[in-house]
Amino acid sequence: MTILVTGGAGYIGSHTVLYLKEQGEDVIVLDNLQKGHKKAVLGVPLYEGDLRDEKLLDNIFSKHTIDAVIHFAANSLVGESVEKPLEYYDNNVLGSYQLVKSMVKNNVKKIVFSSTAATYGEPTSIPIQESDPTLPTNPYGETKLAIEKMLRWSNDAYGLKSVCLRYFNAAGADPQGRIGEDHTPESHLIPIVLQAALGQREHVSIFGDDYQTEDGSCIRDYIHVLDLAQAHYLALKKLEETNESGVYNLGNEKGFSVKEVIETCRTVTQKEIKAVIGPRRAGDPAVLIASSEKAKNELGWNPQYPDLETIVTHAWNWHVNHPSGYQSKQYN
Numbered sequence: 001m002t003i004l005v006t007g008g009a010g011y012i013g014s015h016t017v018l019y020l021k022e023q024g025e026d027v028i029v030l031d032n033l034q035k036g037h038k039k040a041v042l043g044v045p046l047y048e049g050d051l052r053d054e055k056l057l058d059n060i061f062s063k064h065t066i067d068a069v070i071h072f073a074a075n076s077l078v079g080e081s082v083e084k085p086l087e088y089y090d091n092n093v094l095g096s097y098q099l100v101k102s103m104v105k106n107n108v109k110k111i112v113f114s115s116t117a118a119t120y121g122e123p124t125s126i127p128i129q130e131s132d133p134t135l136p137t138n139p140y141g142e143t144k145l146a147i148e149k150m151l152r153w154s155n156d157a158y159g160l161k162s163v164c165l166r167y168f169n170a171a172g173a174d175p176q177g178r179i180g181e182d183h184t185p186e187s188h189l190i191p192i193v194l195q196a197a198l199g200q201r202e203h204v205s206i207f208g209d210d211y212q213t214e215d216g217s218c219i220r221d222y223i224h225v226l227d228l229a230q231a232h233y234l235a236l237k238k239l240e241e242t243n244e245s246g247v248y249n250l251g252n253e254k255g256f257s258v259k260e261v262i263e264t265c266r267t268v269t270q271k272e273i274k275a276v277i278g279p280r281r282a283g284d285p286a287v288l289i290a291s292s293e294k295a296k297n298e299l300g301w302n303p304q305y306p307d308l309e310t311i312v313t314h315a316w317n318w319h320v321n322h323p324s325g326y327q328s329k330q331y332n
């Protein structure tokens with residue numbers, strides 16, 4: 001298969017590209033490198049450009065015989081999306097619209113889409129099932145849900161088959177330590193705690209300890225980035241075999257509080273890591289835990305690294321060896 005991966009220089013995209021290559025697939029990456037890193041794209045062609053560039057997309061589709069697209073390229077910060085909703089509609093919705101339009105024009109009929117648990121908003125029950133209500137509480141989730149809907153209607157109208165994967169909290173890094181997670185500025189919990197372990201931050205702020213949870217801090221379902229990569233590959237296989245569209249949650253079906261994550265990081269790194277209780281962060285639901293039964297049953301998904309300590313160990317291995325992320329000397 002020849003697969004076009006949009007956003008293949010980003011965190012989840014680059015790990016998926018590596019995984020696909022290791023399965024023997026041909027991969028082409030399209031990334032505008034606004035957030036992604038050239039150095040995260042290992043051994044596959046990279047087109048540097050934007051999804052909203054119609055000519056570039058048509059050029060890629062006419063130059064290569066693309067069998068399927070995996071679509072990661074997006075802005076993906078919840079807080080930022082509240083501050084700058086139009087940027088999210090522009091990049092995420094307009095970019096995806098342009099991609100789908102070019103796919104239809106160029107007769108490419110399969111897409112795996114990077115969606116999110118943020119499409120559910122405040123959950124009505126735990127664990128969250130795919131059939132639960134989708135009422136996003138921020139523009140990021142809204143734009144991802146709008147794209148899911150665009151794909152559903154494009155299935156009916158143009159026969160474009162899609163699998164939408166709703167990730168919970170992606171974490172970890174390549175177990176071999178070749179690539180990892182590097183955002184500027186960093187806002188995700190595990191890399192922030194590991195930066196504190198490296199002495200790059202004085203402390204970690206726990207965003208609220210007055211939630212209705214056992215220790216008062218928020219509970220999330222952390223899933224290894226390579227297990228997400230495996231799911232994308234299986235989703236493509238399913239599209240090839242059944243030609244049926246679908247929506248799947250991807251999580252470990254187990255929740256950890258912010259305090260538990262910090263404690264796990266202390267165990268793995270053997271560092272003290274100072275934590276300070278801060279105010280709640282706007283828009284954070286108390287508990288998000290996936291039911292991933294559907295992905296396991298229908299895609300044959302079988303997470304290889306479900307243990308939080310393993311997830312943190314892989315992340316730590318990358319951070320400790322690349323303290324400046326992709327600016328570290330190993331990449332120069």
Ligand code: UFG
Binds near residue numbers: 207
């Ligand atoms: N947190 C802290 N301190 C920090 C950073 C985070 O206490 O310095 C807490 C948050 O409040 C939250 C938890 O740690 O309770 C995890 O926060 P992250 O920012 O790592 O992740 P989110 O759960 O906010 O968001 C992630 C993805 C989004 C996606 C969402 C879906 O980053 O893209 O999951 O649930 F939309």
